[in-house]
Amino acid sequence: MQRAEQRGDAAERSRSTRETVLRVDGLEKTYGQGDGAVTAADGVSFDVERGEVVGVLGPNGAGKTTTIKSILGLIVPSAGRIEVCGLDASEHPRAAYGHVSAMLEGARNVYWRLTVRENLSFFAALGGQGGEATRERRERLLEQFGLSGMADEPVNDLSRGQKQKVSLACTLARGTDVVFLDEPTLGLDVEASLELRRELRRLADEDDVTVVLSSHDMAVVEELCDRVVILSNGRVIADDTVTDLVDLFETQAYRIETDGPVEDRTRGILDERFDATGWETRGNRTSFEVTLTDDESLYDVLDVLRETGSRVADIDSQDPDLEDVFLEVTDRAVGSTGAER
The missing domain is CATH 3.30.70.100 (Alpha-Beta Plaits)
Structure with a gap:
């Protein structure tokens, strides 16, 4: 918890001087019409600063996936405004999403018929990356995720955990300003998970890469994130540093x-x-x-x-942790608004 407190203090001191790289303002998304309409996102708003690691959390049905996919342009929102690096994503989608890369859980994030090395080269090229610096980044990512020995094997021949590593490496290969990660440690062994956490913190602390993280593993979120945004019933019910949230609900x-x-x-x-x-x-x-x-x-x-x-x-x-806070916040939200959507 001490590392999280130190990060929270540092993040709070520098927030006023950081550039906002992601702004979500009044995001709404409704599926269907009339009596059968379901509102999945109901006025979601939050900002993310450059170099922050922010967790977007919520129970099933809270609107978390809809919010993230709307930000990424995979779902067209019903209302609201999304800005990426100062660009309105609806008016300049190509330019805005050139600053973003993402790995979505449960989806094929890479091409399984290509080799590991070919995948990294392909996704780097999608972001306009090339030359010696890109080759060095590719080799570093292969080494970092323990993929060097299988770099020339088709991804389809790899284990689930190895495929997860390839997906992560390809997400980072583009060198974008903002990286979205959904359940990034799923399928990774303990050592690989720890290596990933260290690399994500390094990217944020040294390279000013912004990471938006969604995970059910509260230990990963608590260790990595500077802030957490908690959704319930399609709305933001908490947005604060991990340290301040834990202190607020200390019992x-x-x-x-x-x-x-x-x-x-x-x-x-x-x-x-x-x-x-x-x-x-x-x-x-x-x-x-x-x-x-x-x-x-x-x-x-x-x-x-x-x-x-x-x-x-x-x-x-017994000191509370982020999981205790998450359960307390969401229980209060459900209790005040009725059953979860």
Whole structure:
């Protein structure tokens, strides 16, 4: 978490001096007409600065995919404005999308009949890249993703994880200002996933490449992203640094361990008053978790245990992470607006 805090502080200090490379203003997308119409994006707005890594998150049906595909020009929005590097994407689509590359999960992002090296050369050429610098970038990407030994093999002959690596390498081969990545670590082994995270941070920190990331892996998002934009029901419900969001929803959460069993009567009191969860018994120790509200304190829990004859052996404070924040934010949004679209 310390690295995320350091990135968040640095990002906040430099936001006022950075160039806005992506602007989404009032994006709307409705499918169908009349009573059967479904609004997938409902006034989505956010900006992304050069060199930022921004996570776009949301539960299934939140409008995340529609928003990203609208930004990329794969879906025509019903209303709103999208700018890429100062260019209106609807008025100057070719010029605007020349600054963008993307890897979409679940889609064929490369040509499987071509070799790995041919794919990298092809996608670099699509972006107008050529010459010695492009060849050096291609070889560096092959080495970085462990693809050098299979560079002349058709992509169709590779494993799923290897195909994912090729897709990532081809996305980066164009050298664009903005890179969209949907589930980039899917299918990667631990080592390859760590290498990818390091490379994405390097691209952002050293080359000022802007990364827009969508993933269900909150650990990846928390480690990589400077900011997160959370969607629910087609709307932006949170847009802030990871550090500030976690701090905002920081709660008094504790895991308490007792020396000896906890009677059923005591469990019932703790469950009813403090919504105790995660009960475990190991040997002669029993443990559980409580999350306290503003009008409750740890001493109230300890009083219940003492009055019922249970002795406390250990207490650990439980710090929230981005997954806790995500669940809290989306639960609140669904609770206030009804069922998720």
